[in-house]
Amino acid sequence: MRIIIADDHPLYLEAVLGQLEKAFPAGSFHTARNLADTLALLERESVDLVMLDYSMPGMNGVEGIPTAIAAARGTPVAIMSGVADDDAVRACIAAGARGFLPKTLESRVFIQAVGLVGAGGTYVPAEFAALPSKPAAPATPTLDPSLFTSREMEVLALIVAGASNKEIARQLDLQEVTIKLHLTRIFQKLGVKNRSHAAVTAVRGGLVADAVQ
Template sequence: MRVLVIDDHTMVLDMISSLLANETDMDVAVATDFPTALELLNTGRPYDLTLLDFSMPGMVGLEGLAAAINVSQGKPVAIMSGVASKETAVEAINAGAAGFVPKTMHAKSLVSAVRFMASGEIFLPTAFMETTGEKAEIHPIIKDFTQREREVLEGVCRGLSNKEIARELDLREVTIKLHMKNLSRKIGANNRTHAAMIARNAGLFTP
């Protein structure tokens, strides 16, 4: 998997690129300015995913995103930010971004998100959407869920196993199973596959 990480902050760039490079199947390239990023995207073999800092010089917000998508050879481009609002994240998704990645994201979660987006899915973290500014409107199906139950269901919808969800949330697998049992009861699901189907049919955690 080829990943391009673009950020003008060297420390952030080094941290993210080093984290991803530790994955044996990831080949990571970097760029510290927007013109170089566009050149890399437009030449040679395409990158499976591009992570683009939303506020870097030369980006001009959604215009920069559109320019990157235009030369990405049909591959996904996701936005990273440490300061963007919930509204900006939604606007980026609507403009064609493959996802929105907060720079405060846990390392294991970031790796999972990269794999998720590279596979063609849209990533928009529930926790960020509900803690940034005003709360996002909660779908009626999960209005009685705890935050953890929402995170577990999101993981299930992303195709993660209980063990993978536990690792991502830094919890024990038995705890994930308990959350799964409780959330399944709340939505009338017979098992985790049924829970994912109900969530997807309701338009949750899907593109």
Template structure:
């Protein structure tokens, strides 16, 4: 049976990355929305979905209010929250409100696909380390290979920022950012900046 999944997130790259990994196994069909209203419209027209993944901070959400509306709209089928910024407290509140799970955007791709399968099957999912506050603060091998500046640039690539925006954020020249992006792509053996961001996300880089 093919799972029908709606991914609602205002970052194109996040939506496309999640959809790519989910669609790759052939067991899922994904649709996308970039704000709460679009998500509600798609649920009304094509739903209920087997699973809706909602970005906590996308336009229209108003915190957990958006989650509540989507849970009601999706007719009792699972709704999970995804976020790169939400705290453990928000995740706990979301689960109490009836969310089927909470996915940090730092989750490696394989774990994310498994988590989606769990949630679509009606199993509650929340990463134990995140919920217990025991996320390992030690550097990974992936991080050790990068300088502090490269990490700063990479985090912004993962947020789909342009070289100009990154330069402004870090108060550097755009040409310097271009150089960092080039170095990052070489170090990570990435084809381009999007590929570098996906490699970093798979490695659990925050």
């Protein structure tokens, strides 16, 4: 996964970067300290997810979100914030953010949320789940779970959660080469070419839930 992480607090930025590097060892990560630097990165880098601090320079709260979304050209944008109240969450989602990640999230949930949003899903903490979210994308015809084996469904759920092949193999007690074979069959059945597209298709087709609770 390719991610831009933008936050003006060096210690938090370093902590998030460390978590992401551990969770996505094959990923590539770019950091910024303000919105202007983030926009500059978006001009020259192709990424899967943009993570922005709610209150860093240039953001002015939600005002910077539409600017970032326009520069991201379809790449999902998630907001990280130390302020997590109804008004802030509602405003961010209404402005087009695909995720709201409180800085108090547990590490495990944070990584799952990052994987979900990066794959095209939406994440809002459970306590804010009733708030209005971004309008849904055009519906994909519901996919038939019976087309997939139980093991393929387990692998698919872990893909949506952002797990790497190595992590999936460890959780399911399988060899990594076996996971790759499962992925090949899953991609064929979904008609996709990569894991990100597989995750999005699975969520939109109703095979896997689109939020981490």
